[in-house]
Amino acid sequence: MAAKILLLEDDLSLNEIINEALSDEGFKVSCVYDAQEALEKAYEENFDLWIFDVKVPKGNGFEVLRELRESGKNTPAIFLTSLSMLDDVKQGFLSGCDDYIKKPFDIDELIIRVKNIIKRNFSHQKEDLILLNSSKNISFDPLNKTLYQDKTIINLTNKEKELLTLLLKKRPHFVSIETIFDEIWSLDEEPAIMSLRVYVKNLRKILGKDLIINQRNIGYAIRLENEK
Structure with a gap:
């Protein structure tokens, strides 16, 4: 994108x-x-x-x-x-x-x-692609908001792309639910916690269950393999 x-x-x-x-x-x-x-x-x-x-x-x-x-x-x-x-x-x-x-x-x-x-805006990265899962060779291009496995594009919904981009920008800090709603839902949309959980579940299924972490009453964060 x-x-x-x-x-x-x-x-x-x-x-x-x-x-x-x-x-x-x-x-x-x-x-x-x-x-x-x-x-x-x-x-x-x-x-x-x-x-x-x-x-x-x-x-x-x-x-x-x-x-x-x-x-x-x-x-x-x-x-x-x-x-x-x-x-x-x-x-x-x-x-x-x-x-x-x-x-x-x-x-x-x-x-x-x-x-x-x-x-x-992604200057904390040394390369254009951010390696998310080394065993599956899954990388993310933050400029174009595109997820790759090897050289094949992995299809994500727009909300999943925006969520992944936001968590990567803010890492290693947690992002509150309120901030996520403000950043990736438009004013004419009604944010729903269940929808957010579905997006997180789908990303974990692709990237690995331990990449995106959540803490009750705080929010979500992403921790890369070399940052844990």
């Missing part, structure tokens, strides 16, 4: 140019054109990266990111803006961004920065 990017840019032609360039690189891009749309989309869906313009209708990009950060969302974010003064850059980083790109910009530079931030 391709990495998902939320793009907030009210300039229609620039939005289209960025969308096309990122899509050509294999990213799945959701485009919005005002601050309210960006907030709604960011709460409804999970993304691997947010790219926000600042001067947009119905608010501004700084306010959008600040609200998302205060709500506990930690998705990496890039500001893409014509605001170039030092105070603007400071405000951007204080709002919680990971990078700040001033307009006008080179589209190739944007792509390089996008790829770097998405990969950096």
Whole structure:
């Protein structure tokens, strides 16, 4: 599954140019054109990266990111803006961004920065693939959220992919049930503990029963073979 990017840019032609360039690189891009749309989309869906313009209708990009950060969302974010003064850059980083790109910009530079931030989100890994089960040779590609046995793709549901990705990002720490619900269920879905248990059961069946552990009243965690 391709990495998902939320793009907030009210300039229609620039939005289209960025969308096309990122899509050509294999990213799945959701485009919005005002601050309210960006907030709604960011709460409804999970993304691997947010790219926000600042001067947009119905608010501004700084306010959008600040609200998302205060709500506990930690998705990496890039500001893409014509605001170039030092105070603007400071405000951007204080709002919680990971990078700040001033307009006008080179589209190739944007792509390089996008790829770097998405990969950096898994920077604790030395390789692109994370080995989950050495005896079965099962590995996970966190960038594309794809599970492999040898070179064959193992099919997972979207929720199973998102759950596995979340646990790997947060390891070795436990992830609470509430956080799991917030991260992998959208606002129009009703989270259910029984559904979560089914996803965990299915992953354990594939990966091995000891890889995903749970602790009552705390949540779930994943412990790799070399980290136990």
